Structures are given as C-alpha cells and as structure tokens.
Amino acid sequence: MLKYSIAIFVFLTAVMLYSCKDPISGQYENLPPNTNLSLFPDSTIAPGTTLKTIRWWGDDPDGIVKGFRISFDSVNWGYTEKNDSTFVLHINGDDSTFRFFVASVDDKGLIDPTPATNLYPVQNSPPEVEFYPATNIPDTTYPVATFKWTGTDPDGNENIRYYQYSLNDTNNFRRIPGNTTILTLTKDSGLVLNSENVFYLRAEDDAGALSPIIRMPDTSGHWYVREVKSRVLLIKDMPLGEFNTASLYFPVALDTVRFDILDIKSNNGALIPKIVNPMFVETMKLYQVVIWSANRGNLSTDNANFELAQNSVPFYLLSGKKIFFTTGLPNAETQQEGNLINFAPIDSISNCTISLVNSNLNLINSDTTYPVLRTSFLIQRVRGIKPTIPPALILYRLPISTICQQNTIVAIKDSELNPKSIVMTLPVYYLNGDVNASKDLFRKIFSEFGLN
Numbered sequence: 001m002l003k004y005s006i007a008i009f010v011f012l013t014a015v016m017l018y019s020c021k022d023p024i025s026g027q028y029e030n031l032p033p034n035t036n037l038s039l040f041p042d043s044t045i046a047p048g049t050t051l052k053t054i055r056w057w058g059d060d061p062d063g064i065v066k067g068f069r070i071s072f073d074s075v076n077w078g079y080t081e082k083n084d085s086t087f088v089l090h091i092n093g094d095d096s097t098f099r100f101f102v103a104s105v106d107d108k109g110l111i112d113p114t115p116a117t118n119l120y121p122v123q124n125s126p127p128e129v130e131f132y133p134a135t136n137i138p139d140t141t142y143p144v145a146t147f148k149w150t151g152t153d154p155d156g157n158e159n160i161r162y163y164q165y166s167l168n169d170t171n172n173f174r175r176i177p178g179n180t181t182i183l184t185l186t187k188d189s190g191l192v193l194n195s196e197n198v199f200y201l202r203a204e205d206d207a208g209a210l211s212p213i214i215r216m217p218d219t220s221g222h223w224y225v226r227e228v229k230s231r232v233l234l235i236k237d238m239p240l241g242e243f244n245t246a247s248l249y250f251p252v253a254l255d256t257v258r259f260d261i262l263d264i265k266s267n268n269g270a271l272i273p274k275i276v277n278p279m280f281v282e283t284m285k286l287y288q289v290v291i292w293s294a295n296r297g298n299l300s301t302d303n304a305n306f307e308l309a310q311n312s313v314p315f316y317l318l319s320g321k322k323i324f325f326t327t328g329l330p331n332a333e334t335q336q337e338g339n340l341i342n343f344a345p346i347d348s349i350s351n352c353t354i355s356l357v358n359s360n361l362n363l364i365n366s367d368t369t370y371p372v373l374r375t376s377f378l379i380q381r382v383r384g385i386k387p388t389i390p391p392a393l394i395l396y397r398l399p400i401s402t403i404c405q406q407n408t409i410v411a412i413k414d415s416e417l418n419p420k421s422i423v424m425t426l427p428v429y430y431l432n433g434d435v436n437a438s439k440d441l442f443r444k445i446f447s448e449f450g451l452n
Contacts (some may be wrong), residue, residue: 033060033104035068036118050328051156052120055084058104058112070113071101079105088124088156091207097121125154126209127416129163129201135274137199137216140224142260142286143187145281146227147216150181151203162204168192170200170213176317178203182447184278196222231451232259237294237304237327238427239265245377246293249429253438257446260287264305276311284316289449290323295427296379297328304328306340313343313421322449323421326428329383344390344423345414350384357382357426360433363410366394371440374433383424419448 038055041412067081089098103115118217123431163180167190176183185191185199197401203211217223231256238246250259262283266270273279284290292313294304294390304327313323325341329349340349357379365372373396387394387409396411410426413419422445432438446452 023175026268030106030108030110031060032110033058033063033064033065033112035102035104035112035114037100037102037116037118039118051086051154051159052089052098052122053084053086054100054102054120056102056110058105063106063108064342065104066107067104067105069105069115071115074099074101074115074117076158078397079127088158089120090159091124123327124205124207127151127153127160127203127205129203129211129213129214131201131216136218137260138271138273139217139221140226140271141273142226142228142262143193143282144184144189144273144279144282144284144286145191145197145199145223145225146182146184146273146275146295147199147201148182148275149214151178151211151410153203153205155205159205159207160203161206163297164202164204164210166200167343168198173200173202175204178314182275184282184400186282190435191225191247193225193227195225197225206315207446219243225277226260228260228286230260231288232257232446233284233290234259234261235290235292236261236263237292238429239295239302240430240439242295242427246377247427249432249438250291250293252435253428253432254442255439256443259287259291264308269305272305272308275316276308280308281312281315284312285319285321288321289451290316290321290322292325293428294327294383296430297330302328303330310340310342317343317420320418322324322451324423324424324428324445325421326426328379328381328427329425341423344421345388346423347386350386350404352383354384354398354401355380356380356405361399363431364397364399368398370444372433372434373437373441375430376432377430379426379430382410383413383425384409385423391415395422413448418450422448 023322035056035058056068058068066077069077069079098120099117100120101115101117103112105111129149129151130136132150135148137145151157151160151163160178162175164175165183166173166186169369187193193195199216200213200215227295234250236243236246262271273283292309295302297303309325317323324345325344357375359375359378361375363373380399384398386403392412392414393416394409394412398410411422411424413422
C-alpha cells in the first residue's frame with residue numbers, strides 16, 4: 001500500500017512539473033477569420049431602391065476581427081471597421097443587379113480568403129419635384145421671375161442629377177445642375193414681353209428617369225409679363241382710398257418723366273413677388289430711380305410696407321440705383337427705431353407727434369435749392385425724424401409747433417453730393433398746394449439722382 005501511494009505521488013509531481021512549462025512549443029499558425037452577410041448567399045432578395053443598406057459581421061477562431069474589406073467587383077477594395085453601410089448604387093437603366101463582397105480582417109492582418117458575397121437587385125424610382133410653398137408668382141410682373149423648388153428621390157436626393165425647365169412649352173427643356181433649387185429668369189432668358197407666360201419644371205436622376213412635369217402658375221393659368229418702358233418706377237404703397245389722389249398727382253408732378261407703376265397694396269399685396277430677394281430686388285433694379293410712395297401712417301392699414309422696404313431697398317441701393325421714399329410714420333409715439341428706414345441716415349423717429357398740419361401751409365426748405373412746398377390737404381399725426389449728421393442733410397422742416405419745438409424735420413438726403421436716397425416723412429401727394437413747386441421738386445430730385 002505504501003508503494004502504491006509513493007507511485008501516485010511521483011506521478012502527480014511529474015504532471016505538475018510538466019504543466020509548469022510553456023504549453024506552446026514550436027511555430028503557431030494564425031487562422032483566418034470568417035465573414036457573414038446579414039442575408040445568406042442563397043437568400044432571395046427582392047428588387048429594392050438604389051439606396052441600399054448592407055450589414056455583415058465576422059468572427060475569428062484564434063483572435064479578434066479588426067475590420068472589413070468591401071468591394072463591388074472583387075478587384076477594387078475599400079476598408080471599414082463598421083458592420084454596415086448604406087450605398088447609393090448608380091444604374092443606367094430602370095434596373096440592375098450588383099454583387100457585393102466583404103472579407104473580415106483579423107488583428108494580425110489576415111484576411112478571410114473566401115469573402116462573403118451576394119447579389120443585390122435594384123430598381124430605379126423616378127424623382128419628384130414641387131415648388132416651394134407660398135412662392136406662387138404674381139399674375140402680372142415686369143421681366144423678372146424667380147422660381148424656387150424642392151426635389152426628392154426615393155433612391156436618395158443626391159441621385160437628382162439635373163433639373164430641366166422650359167418656358168411656354170414642353171418641347172425645349174434646358175438642363176441646370178441638380179444642386180440648383182432657385183432660378184431667376186429675365187427677358188434674356190426667354191420671358192415674352194407683353195404676353196402671357198408659363199414655367200415648366202421637372203427633375204432628372206442619375207439613371208435618366210424623369211419626374212412628372214409641374215408648372216407655374218398651376219393648372220392652366222399663365223402670368224403676364226409687362227415691358228419696361230422707362231427709367232423710373234413708382235411703387236404705389238398707399239391705401240386704395242388714396243389711389244385717386246396719387247393718380248391725379250404723379251402724372252402732373254412728373255410731367256417731364258415717363259414712369260412705370262407697381263401697385264403693392266391692391267388685393268392684399270397680390271403683386272408683391274413672394275421671393276423678395278432676388279425677384280423683387282431685381283425688379284427694382286430694372287429702373288434707375290424708384291419713387292416709393294405711401295400714405296400718412298395713421299392706422300396700421302395706412303402704414304408703408306416697411307418690412308418689404310427693409311429687405312429690398314438696401315440691396316437696390318448697393319447696385320448704384322437711387323430712391324425717393326415718401327411716407328407717413330407709424331401711429332405709435334413709442335416707435336423710435338431708426339432702422340425702420342434702414343437705408344437712410346436716420347438716428348431715430350421723434351416720439352412727439354403733431355396732431356394736425358393744416359392745408360395751405362408752406363414747408364421750410366432748409367436746403368434753398370429745393371422749392372417751397374405747400375400742403376394741399378390736412379395731414380394728421382405727423383412725426384419728425386432725427387438724422388445722423390454727418391452725412392445726412394436736412395431738406396424740409398415744418399414750421400415750429402408749440403407741441404414739437406425741435407422735432408419737425410420731415411425730409412433729408414443721405415449726402416450733399418450724388419445722394420442715393422431721399423426720405424420724406426409726409427405723403428408727397430399731399431404737398432400739391434403749388435403745382436409748379438411739385439414739378440420743381442421732382443426736377444430737383446432727378447437732377448440730384450443724375451437722371452437727365
């Protein structure tokens with residue numbers, strides 16, 4: 001029994017001594033990883049869109065998978081450490097089939113020699129296009145028209161390669177790049193003057209598939225394009241009840257100058273282009289001088305469209321053009337923001353209001369090269385301005401009032417020589433007590449603006 005116990009002890013000791021040695025002896029062979037796709041090669045894959053998401057994974061029997069090599073031709077390979085990716089598969093026809101390869105790479109750099117692979121049939125879907133909401137073109141314009149749209153493609157919006165547009169027929173489409181979503185057309189672009197026009201648009205994807213054609217105006221409508229006939233544009237921004245007074249005044253006061261008219265008050269401003277910049281700005285730029293004429297500003301409905309002016313006139317002036325802006329100011333005495341008229345050197349608007357300016361009252365021409373103007377109507381609730389000096393120069397004041405001793409400046413220009421903007425805080429068509437003075441006023445303004 002003792003001999004048996006000694007033998008067992010010797011055996012166990014030998015086993016323990018042997019187990020303490022390095023278990024690896026000789027050369028170790030790294031085994032390659034294995035790769036799998038989320039869909040097995042014998043799976044039936046229904047045709048899908050050209051925007052394809054493919055998933056894969058790998059395992060390594062003696063290590064870890066660090067990344068994957070991927071390819072669509074087994075010749076040109078890319079590398080990724082992700083387990084999935086979304087591909088845009090570009091095709092030339094309605095459908096096609098792509099073979100995808102993926103091979104795992106382990107932490108020793110060994111690549112799966114038998115990449116996982118599968119066929120992916122795809123079917124192209126045509127794109128769609130629609131005009132940007134609330135950008136309908138007015139029913140009448142001068143020869144500037146801006147269109148804005150959005151395009152979508154079920155296979156990925158980046159698949160839209162071109163947009164195609166045409167004027168007045170669907171036989172002569174022109175291509176523009178697929179990253180263009182706004183277009184301004186002019187007479188040189190093919191707008192037909194003194195005639196009805198219609199704009200057609202469609203999208204084209206990488207495979208040549210076309211969207212349905214859309215049109216502006218929609219249904220069977222057209223819009224009318226007026227010819228520019230002068231260098232002066234009169235923007236009528238007064239209430240409809242003042243149209244008759246203004247219509248009698250301007251043809252007489254501007255008797256030596258031809259002018260076009262843009263009415264931005266009728267039908268709730270239906271003739272204002274919905275895309276202010278560039279369409280409204282470029283419309284103004286068709287003219288060397290703009291006369292922007294508004295009313296007294298007693299009520300909210302009487303106010304000039306200051307927001308439209310703020311968003312357009314600065315760009316117009318940057319192009320070297322000139323403006324005479326004539327309007328009453330808002331009824332709220334607390335309104336003191338100089339940037340209400342952000343295109344003239346106005347520091348602030350007076351919080352003092354002259355409740356009534358009588359008719360047959362002569363304005364004081366602080367610049368004596370300007371004519372003495374006389375009021376032809378009672379003007380209610382007049383407010384003055386405080387100009388920034390320099391460079392602003394005062395043109396007209398009201399006679400001193402017991403209410404507003406120092407706040408009666410009602411007209412300025414932005415510089416002594418070559419002014420770009422003249423601002424008057426009264427409706428000019430209320431200053432027709434002396435018809436000859438009204439004519440002289442505009443002759444002087446046009447002379448200042450270099451319009452001979």
